[in-house]
Amino acid sequence: MKLNTFYFILFLLCIVSCSRDKQTVIEGNIPNLPDGTVYLYKDWAGNKIDSTRSKNGVFSFTYKWGKSVEPVYLGIDHKDDKGISRLFSFPTHAKYRGSPWSTSTFLSDPAISIKGNIKDFTPKELMLPEKVKLVEGPPIITGRQTEVYYNTDGDFFDNVKSNKTNIIKEKIRQYPYSYHLLYKLVQNKNNYNADEIKSFMESFKGDITQSSTYKRLEDYNQKRFNKKGVILPLLEDENGNQLKVTDTKYKKHLIIFWASWCGPCRAEIPLLKKVYSKVNTSTEFVSISIDNDKNAWKKTLNDEKMGWKQLIVNSSSPAYENFQILFKLNNAIPYTVLVDNNLKILASSTGLSSKEELNKLIETN
The missing domain is CATH 2.60.40 (Immunoglobulin-like)
Known part of the structure; x- marks a missing residue:
């Protein structure tokens, strides 16, 4: 016995x-x-x-x-x-x-x-x-996890169309256990409103709904429902000072999200310098780095010598989530967004911009 x-x-x-x-x-x-x-x-x-x-x-x-x-x-x-x-x-x-x-x-x-x-x-x-x-x-x-990945078009979440929400829900219902679909939903969460994200999440079933990724997306989406409580935090500049992101003495603010390790971001800097030197004084330029390595960020600032406000945010922090919500930032950089003093988005652009695209962005009212 x-x-x-x-x-x-x-x-x-x-x-x-x-x-x-x-x-x-x-x-x-x-x-x-x-x-x-x-x-x-x-x-x-x-x-x-x-x-x-x-x-x-x-x-x-x-x-x-x-x-x-x-x-x-x-x-x-x-x-x-x-x-x-x-x-x-x-x-x-x-x-x-x-x-x-x-x-x-x-x-x-x-x-x-x-x-x-x-x-x-x-x-x-x-x-x-x-x-x-x-x-x-x-x-x-x-x-089965890779099978879903290999049966989902590479641009499945990219094109936001009026009928796309039903297609996405049907895909998740077909594979309610898929982490690939959950990860892609997290990457593209700001392409859809809070109600749409909620309906997508309700289509997942089983253990995946107890995962940390699912819970984080759930918390993030709840913040979007309570958007009025989402504030623009102070950020650190290259000297360690905590600064406001926008200065209300300007009418508009061109905010550029970038990182020192991002090739297209670095390629865009010379163009930003040219546009900055000619832009009217009613538009403020602000670059916000999502670098995790402050030393790499500071070295790049020293090398590039950009003449406008330079700030940094930890991409794993609650503060970063606020930027995602307020500015519809989807982690793809460079991401450039033009806002007014009420933080209303006037225009935005993802990827390496041309001089014409930047000028058009800045001129948006």
């Missing part, structure tokens, strides 16, 4: 241990992949988290989830023994702007199988370093 009790307790401990140690096993067998090193990255290619040798195209990874209960985006790159790097993408069943779509990542389902040959698909017009190649991997065998 005591022995049976011991084994029962051991069995329970095993179940608890397994539930705590969630993991993703990635098995690769790519016959035409040269021997070398395969790198596993999380979210983006620069965030490498593991590496392993590939021999005759065979390799494997085990990604431990740790304390997280939510899947993450993973991807692989490869460098062979001759120093040639191969940047992987994988075919999907979805489209982007009407054309077949491949993506470089997959979600951390329990098992990922990558079996088959790769093919070079580097466009001739694309100038890459001599030892860098773009390759498309074989169709991969995944779990």
